[in-house]
Amino acid sequence: MGVDTTATPVVKPEPGELGELVRDLCSARRHWMPSGLGNHLHWGPSVSVETTTLSMARCNRLLEHAVSDFTVTVEAGLPLQVLQQELGRTGQWLAVDPPPGEGDSSIGGLVARGISGGLQHRYPGIRDQLIGLSLWRADGVAAKAGGRVVKNVAGYDLMRLFSGSWGSLGLMQTLTLRTYPLPPARCWALVQGPFAELARLRAALLRSSLTPERVDWWSESLARRHRCSDGGAGPLLCIGLASIASQALDDQLAALSRLAPSCLRLEAAEQDPSGSAAAWQPERGGWLLRLGCPGADPVALLDPVSGDPHGLTGGELCWGAATGLADLRLAASVRPAAVADLRRRCRAAGGFLVVLQAPDQAAREAVPSTPPDAVSLAIKAAFDPLKLLSPGRLPGGP
Template sequence: MPGSGSGRERGAGARGTEAGSTSVGAARGRPRKAGRAAALSALAKVCGDVRPGEPEEGVLGVVPAIVAAPATVAEAAEVMRTAAGKGLAVVPRGAETRLDWGTPPDRCDLLLDTSRLDAVVEHAAGDLVATVQAGLGTDRLAEVLAEQGQRLALDFPLPGSTVGGTIAAAAAGPLRLLYGSPRDLVIGLTVIRADGRVARSGGKVVKNVAGYDLGRLFSGSYGTLGLIVEATFRLHPVPVARAYVTRAVPDAAGAREAVQAVLHSPTAPSALEVAAQGGGVVIGVLLEGVEAGVTARTAQITALLGADAKVGEEPPEWWGAYPDGTTLIDVTSPPAALPGLLAAVEETGPGASLTWSADGRGHVGLSSETTPGQAKDALERLRSLLIGAPHRGGAVVRYAPETVRAELDLWGPVPALSLMRRVKEQFDPEYRLSPGRFVGGL
């Protein structure tokens, strides 16, 4: 199931202001005043940081009745157990970098803040494994691992994201070409289920829950299956040397030829990105390893891309970032579809931009000047190109201003919806966890 955001971005056009809205939807599903007081009192008995929600803490306009910030896994379990007893709808929150992804929740009785669950539980450097709590910032995790010459091989388009939010949103950057996404690097997960029970799978823990691989199941679940509280990751050494090779290409055909040349070469790039904006297209390749090997492979890539390719130790400005704009569309598009994808973005207008990774995932950004009708046309154009044979891709709207979002089918067709619904009903039969945040009202 695709992913649970743990926060909304600040200062990102319409996104930053919309989340704190006090529109009609802000009060939707909030418990009555007397019931809210009873729930607040019950939660205060099991958690040291509980308070009424504030308008600026709204999740896409839906203001939480209560905010709780447990400091331990045990405390978080008690909060979830109490919420179940009171029938409260729970929405997790981390660092608020992706809380505006998806659709507004039907209710937000309790906003569960994971920011105090920020410990490094264990770093077994000799085993290249680390267990950390969900509220730990990925920036801080990178600092801790770097002290031992190691890293979590995920690069993060949004600095400041938390571990839990990154897993829940299945977020990854250019390095996913070689290392994969969170579902590939999580080897163990601890979650709290809707009824407050703690469940563990993978890692150093033998027990699985109902046969599920929780790491894969919760990657991209948008907070709809349970509260992620701890994760165990497979780590990799920090490379001794790295080089970025970039080159502007003349057109979509040139971009595809360059991508295919690199992918079919023996150079084993860690990442390969294409960026397009304002009619210009540029390709970038990241090489990592020992110094002599990187030097030799850089020469090979330069020969493939052309003598005017640029080589540097630092990434280009656009590397790994979401494209500019107040509407973000996540696209699944194999290399064969790249020319059509670039053409579709260009047809959308001068304000549209694209970043695409050779692993087949990319993002299209639409500017604040894009009208709801233009956004709808752009989304239909992308889906017409990508969905079905031969590309078997898709396009999902991650965020958009409220006026644009109201006109769009954010998720598009989801053939596995009935299966996803059965999984949801097994983990959260009362539909209290981030209700309505995900596809099909899950």
């Protein structure tokens, strides 16, 4: 049975208090859960017992921005949007999407979730942008890995281990990430029309010399939510272009329209069409799924779930056309059996499906997480032998 994470006691230590607090929690054999800003703590498998939430909200300093090395070191509680503003002053940025839905993301929470948006088409995922970290093990022992320079390869690669650890292995205190030059010019192309033609355009685009920042499939209902479709026109491709000059963007748009057959409608937008955070509010009480299926046809995969002739119109789907990584929001009325079936089809195609949010606890339990493998269990036992950290959070595990 899951525990309501909003009801657990929350402590918000200063950076200098962290070690003693973690050691105290360990001596008292108290279950606890790391937290960033606490905006998405309820996503993923529920914690299984009462826990104390250790919030990093007061550990939120930007420690060092090595401008010429393109690296930045921050405390885990620093909000992403604050960091982007600071980096922007020097023409740099962290190449991840803004958080979808309500509120900001802490950098620690972003890394602990290990998921970022469609910019993974052009930039590395967050786990590959993390080059160093310091952390507290559950027994209060401090550890460090990586460093502050991009080419540091010494020691264990804890960075990838902690990316996607969902707060189940330790508390990240500081993180060093690589930064990128902020592209001075950006625009978006929205292409809509018959699915088969869109699929051909996608394939031609991926083979071409164009290097978009993102190429995302949007289901029709997502396009409608972003006010990019009047309905009835099927899915669309949202293509993000970036360059050092606006003239180069015009050239890219012209090249794109040469690739697109005339039956497709191509519209250019100067503003990010998904930019309104309010537009991304996940439907309260609905399903929020994360799936990955490189190479699969999104229509074939999703048709039985949405149960309508357009295949993708039933849910709000954003699917990286090259990465095969997607997030899907479905109405609360979609049956757990349909979600379980979708997971089976993802797996059969070599992919995965994770339930981040279910309409209720019964629905969540009807689509249980995959039990962790022996290696994951051994890693958990090595980092947290007393099983104090985020119990139940390691998908399907202790």
